[in-house]
Amino acid sequence: MVYDLIIIGAGPAGISACLYAARQKLKFLCVTKDIGGLANFIPEIDTYLGYHYMSGYELVSKFRDHLRDYSVQACMGGVKSIKKQGKNFLVNADCGRYETKSILIATGRGFKKLGVKGEAEFEGKGLSHCAACDGPMFKDKVVAVVGGGKSGLLSTLFLLKIAKKIYLLEKNSKLGDHVSPDIIDAIKKSKKVDIITNADTTEIVGNKFVTALSYKQNGKLKNLNVGGVFVEIGYVPHNDFLKGFVKLNARSEIIIDKENETSVRGIFAAGDCTDIQEKQVIVAAGEGAKACLSALTYIMEQ
Numbered sequence: 001m002v003y004d005l006i007i008i009g010a011g012p013a014g015i016s017a018c019l020y021a022a023r024q025k026l027k028f029l030c031v032t033k034d035i036g037g038l039a040n041f042i043p044e045i046d047t048y049l050g051y052h053y054m055s056g057y058e059l060v061s062k063f064r065d066h067l068r069d070y071s072v073q074a075c076m077g078g079v080k081s082i083k084k085q086g087k088n089f090l091v092n093a094d095c096g097r098y099e100t101k102s103i104l105i106a107t108g109r110g111f112k113k114l115g116v117k118g119e120a121e122f123e124g125k126g127l128s129h130c131a132a133c134d135g136p137m138f139k140d141k142v143v144a145v146v147g148g149g150k151s152g153l154l155s156t157l158f159l160l161k162i163a164k165k166i167y168l169l170e171k172n173s174k175l176g177d178h179v180s181p182d183i184i185d186a187i188k189k190s191k192k193v194d195i196i197t198n199a200d201t202t203e204i205v206g207n208k209f210v211t212a213l214s215y216k217q218n219g220k221l222k223n224l225n226v227g228g229v230f231v232e233i234g235y236v237p238h239n240d241f242l243k244g245f246v247k248l249n250a251r252s253e254i255i256i257d258k259e260n261e262t263s264v265r266g267i268f269a270a271g272d273c274t275d276i277q278e279k280q281v282i283v284a285a286g287e288g289a290k291a292c293l294s295a296l297t298y299i300m301e302q
């Protein structure tokens with residue numbers, strides 16, 4: 001059996017694409033590792049039209065409810081590779097191998113890792129990537145924020161209201177400048193924050209929970225006793241399986257044109273995994289719809 005379309009990922013972009021594909025009665029399959037993607041972790045969202053303040057998880061439940069009215073075939077698993085098979089494509093996933101006329105990639109992005117000892121071990125045990133989600137668990141604790149770029153500074157600002165003390169570690173000689181000077185001023189003025197520049201994190205230490213963080217500064221190994229670590233060093237698109245197959249930019253984002261088509265004819269992409277500037281739920285959902293309609297045109301032309 002050959003599908004018209006395989007949608008990879010079921011975050012806001014993928015779910016929206018599924019809705020359009022179902023309404024167009026395409027023969028399609030959604031291959032995904034989960035339902036909702038990063039949107040599940042948004043503590044509160046008020047920028048999705050039609051829905052006032054709600055958690056990302058609640059919004060995803062609304063998306064699921066909407067899809068229940070349609071028949072959507074899903075395969076729960078990760079895609080490992082894609083290859084060309086004549087005019088069609090072969091999608092190789094944990095949950096099966098499928099042939100399709102076209103593909104829509106909506107795999108989003110994940111948090112960048114430090115790649116140091118203890119990081120994997122203490123993930124969720126004092127190590128977090130989201131101050132807005134997990135911050136309240138660190139009330140009156142001493143914490144470290146790793147990363148002095150936009151995400152790290154915004155997290156530090158958020159934690160000012162919660163934590164007892166914050167060490168802000170930046171590996172370069174100064175904090176990032178893509179943030180309003182008011183935010184940087186507020187952080188610099190706060191007696192709660194110690195800014196440590198030229199700090200290269202080397203290890204997350206703990207027992208059952210994080211207890212310390214080690215870093216190197218000017219060749220010297222130093223240690224901070226902390227009850228929590230927020231790693232805020234940016235994001236990486238989930239595009240590893242596409243390397244060498246579709247064109248990616250220097251940030252590993254999929255390069256798309258205004259029809260959401262990638263460098264490979266018949267392969268479309270939408271949402272946070274692409275090179276669009278705005279990484280937002282409402283944008284991802286709109287892009288998913290747009291990409292699906294472009295795929296539909298492509299399928300009809302075939």
Ligand SMILES: Cc1cc2nc3c(=O)[nH]c(=O)nc-3n(C[C@H](O)[C@H](O)[C@H](O)COP(=O)(O)OP(=O)(O)OC[C@H]3O[C@@H](n4cnc5c(N)ncnc54)[C@H](O)[C@@H]3O)c2cc1C
Nearest residue numbers: 009010011012013034037038079107108271272279280281
């Ligand atoms: C802490 C935080 C707060 C945020 N706050 C807001 C906010 O207030 N407002 C807002 O609009 N946006 C916010 N965002 C951004 C928003 O979450 C994203 O823009 C949105 O989720 C992107 O949707 P997406 O569908 O492109 O990707 P995702 O939501 O990341 O979904 C990707 C999907 O692809 C699947 N997948 C990944 N790799 C594979 C693979 N190899 N095979 C199969 N499936 C795969 C995943 O399982 C998932 O289902 C926030 C993000 C974070 C992290």
